[in-house]
Amino acid sequence: xxxxxxxxxxxxxxxxxxxxxxxxxxxxxxxxxxxxxxxxxxxxxxxxxxxxxxxxxxxxxxxxxxxxxxxxxxxxxxxxxxxxxxxxxxxxxxxxxxxxxxxxxxxxxxxxxxxxxxxxxxxxxxxxxxxxxxxxxxxxxxxxxxxxxxxxxxxxxxxxxxxxxxxxxxxxxxxxxxxxxxxxxxxxxxxxxxxxxxxxxxxxxxxxxxxxxxxxxxxxxxxxxxxxxxxxxxxxxxxxxxxxxxxxxxxx
Numbered sequence: 001x002x003x004x005x006x007x008x009x010x011x012x013x014x015x016x017x018x019x020x021x022x023x024x025x026x027x028x029x030x031x032x033x034x035x036x037x038x039x040x041x042x043x044x045x046x047x048x049x050x051x052x053x054x055x056x057x058x059x060x061x062x063x064x065x066x067x068x069x070x071x072x073x074x075x076x077x078x079x080x081x082x083x084x085x086x087x088x089x090x091x092x093x094x095x096x097x098x099x100x101x102x103x104x105x106x107x108x109x110x111x112x113x114x115x116x117x118x119x120x121x122x123x124x125x126x127x128x129x130x131x132x133x134x135x136x137x138x139x140x141x142x143x144x145x146x147x148x149x150x151x152x153x154x155x156x157x158x159x160x161x162x163x164x165x166x167x168x169x170x171x172x173x174x175x176x177x178x179x180x181x182x183x184x185x186x187x188x189x190x191x192x193x194x195x196x197x198x199x200x201x202x203x204x205x206x207x208x209x210x211x212x213x214x215x216x217x218x219x220x221x222x223x224x225x226x227x228x229x230x231x232x233x234x235x236x237x238x239x240x241x242x243x244x245x246x247x248x249x250x251x252x
């Protein structure tokens with residue numbers, strides 16, 4: 001009986017060894033349980049962000065990490081955040097999507113899956129899960145300088161671009177007057193121009209300087225308030241919740 005018991009234990013160990021090797025050999029990003037989402041422009045602490053499906057995204061900047069406070073809560077695309085998964089939050093990339101993160105301070109690289117929005121502090125470009133931060137050597141120091149590059153694992157490929165996209169419509173700085181639907185007041189002239197180009201599908205989009213360092217981004221002018229209100233409803237339905245009708249002397 002002792003011999004049979006020893007043989008059984010040894011056979012079980014042989015069967016179990018490949019499982020251990022498989023677990024130790026790689027770190028897999030979790031499968032998505034949420035929905036695919038790009039999202040509409042949104043504003044956090046007075047700053048606007050513009051989600052887009054950029055197939056060739058690359059950026060260098062500061063990474064941070066988040067964990068216990070958000071563990072078990074819903075991510076921006078409806079998944080349940082697990083600080084022990086190899087995931088990350090990004091301000092504009094689709095969810096889910098994959099990026100290769102290189103820690104420029106120690107040379108470590110890691111593929112993570114983006115499934116949340118953030119970070120929104122101190123111009124950081126990506127917020128790693130606790131496990132991702134551990135694998136990249138970021139957990140102890142809190143932040144690190146990184147390079148983030150979008151990738152397409154498992155045979156995924158970006159959508160082929162067969163022709164250059166058309167140039168955005170011209171943006172005109174107009175004098176204050178008449179009736180407009182104001183969507184935002186931004187301090188960055190380039191971001192104001194980009195937003196105005198996006199709004200061109202709702203009508204004539206334009207920007208106007210406040211003279212105090214801000215640029216109003218608006219649609220119009222309209223001949224009457226009823227016309228402006230109709231476009232306002234379209235903008236709010238499209239996700240521009242802060243849009244409002246303004247008269248001849250709007251405030252930023």
